[in-house]
Amino acid sequence: MQIRGSTRLAGILGYPVSHSLSPLMHNAAYAAMGLNLCYVPLPVSPEGLGSAIAGLRAMQFLGANVTIPHKVAVTGHLDRLAESARRVGAVNTIVNEDGSLVGHNTDGTGFIRALEEAVAVDYSGAPVLLLGAGGAARSVAMALADRGVPRIAIVNRGRARADELRQALKDKHPSLPVETRLLDADYNDLTAAAKIIINATPAGMSERLKSELIAVDSLSEEQIVCDLVYSQTQATPLLLAARAKGAKALGGLGMLIHQGAEAIRLWTGSTPPVEVMKEAIESQ
Numbered sequence: 001m002q003i004r005g006s007t008r009l010a011g012i013l014g015y016p017v018s019h020s021l022s023p024l025m026h027n028a029a030y031a032a033m034g035l036n037l038c039y040v041p042l043p044v045s046p047e048g049l050g051s052a053i054a055g056l057r058a059m060q061f062l063g064a065n066v067t068i069p070h071k072v073a074v075t076g077h078l079d080r081l082a083e084s085a086r087r088v089g090a091v092n093t094i095v096n097e098d099g100s101l102v103g104h105n106t107d108g109t110g111f112i113r114a115l116e117e118a119v120a121v122d123y124s125g126a127p128v129l130l131l132g133a134g135g136a137a138r139s140v141a142m143a144l145a146d147r148g149v150p151r152i153a154i155v156n157r158g159r160a161r162a163d164e165l166r167q168a169l170k171d172k173h174p175s176l177p178v179e180t181r182l183l184d185a186d187y188n189d190l191t192a193a194a195k196i197i198i199n200a201t202p203a204g205m206s207e208r209l210k211s212e213l214i215a216v217d218s219l220s221e222e223q224i225v226c227d228l229v230y231s232q233t234q235a236t237p238l239l240l241a242a243r244a245k246g247a248k249a250l251g252g253l254g255m256l257i258h259q260g261a262e263a264i265r266l267w268t269g270s271t272p273p274v275e276v277m278k279e280a281i282e283s284q
């Protein structure tokens with residue numbers, strides 16, 4: 001990649017961002033697409049968020065991705081929210097429309113594209129069990145509800161966010177059955193009844209937490225088990241357990257790649273080469 005006087009910038013705002021795989025996959029895509037665009041890490045503390053957003057405007061960034069801990073806070077600093085961000089209450093992609101910064105959320109679409117790339121899904125016959133009720137869970141739940149799943153069960157550590165997500169789903173889809181339960185309750189019945197099971201919490205990576213998430217005996221080979229945690233090996237304890245039971249197991253890398261691809265589409269209007277993005281990450 002040659003940085004020239006005319007090169008536009010995009011980047012990722014987070015704190016920290018040093019672990020992020022996004023610069024790698026974005027720059028690989030831009031090179032393959034012949035774009036005069038460069039993607040940079042933007043470590044921004046919570047106190048600096050407002051100035052950083054003003055900086056994006058002043059420096060005429062084409063756009064930016066947003067990650068932890070800014071996805072919700074950034075909504076207050078933008079000129080407008082697109083429907084995808086408004087309904088989720090969080091932004092993962094900012095588009096600079098001639099100086100006006102518009103917040104979008106591509107996580108839900110990214111999840112759906114990754115899911116459909118991996119497996120054929122009949123949404124109308126696929127009850128969902130969702131572990132977690134944070135930003136990622138909200139995006140995924142909304143996207144699945146839009147596609148017509150027959151019901152969604154939300155299991156979360158705390159009551160507050162589970163209830164908020166239930167209400168948000170009911171506002172948009174009043175007839176959709178949505179049940180909530182706490183993570184420390186028994187939810188083996190929900191596990192057994194679900195066709196799609198999604199872990200949208202950071203739990204499950206460590207030995208300490210792995211047995212607390214899902215009673216593995218309730219899993220079966222008809223199920224699709226997704227762990228949104230991005231692990232290079234796609235081998236979180238939950239995914240390993242799902243594979244051992246013959247279930248279809250899907251890691252978070254596909255969603256990461258496709259939410260990034262959606263951002264590139266928004267910024268450039270062009271379709272990026274997802275295979276190139278995948279190879280860039282796998283080469284690490």
Ligand code: NAP
Nearest residue numbers: 132133134135136157158161200201202203228252255256
């Ligand atoms: P978030 O908004 O902070 O939400 C975190 C959720 O996890 C909340 O429901 C929280 O419950 C729960 N939680 C946190 N720590 C927990 C623990 N130790 N045990 C049980 N539950 C716990 O975060 P997020 O942005 O939704 O991200 C959630 C996960 O998805 C992260 O692992 C993130 O890396 C991953 N993610 C992946 C992609 C991708 O592209 N693959 C995209 C976005 C996020 P409470 O409500 O009780 O606090």
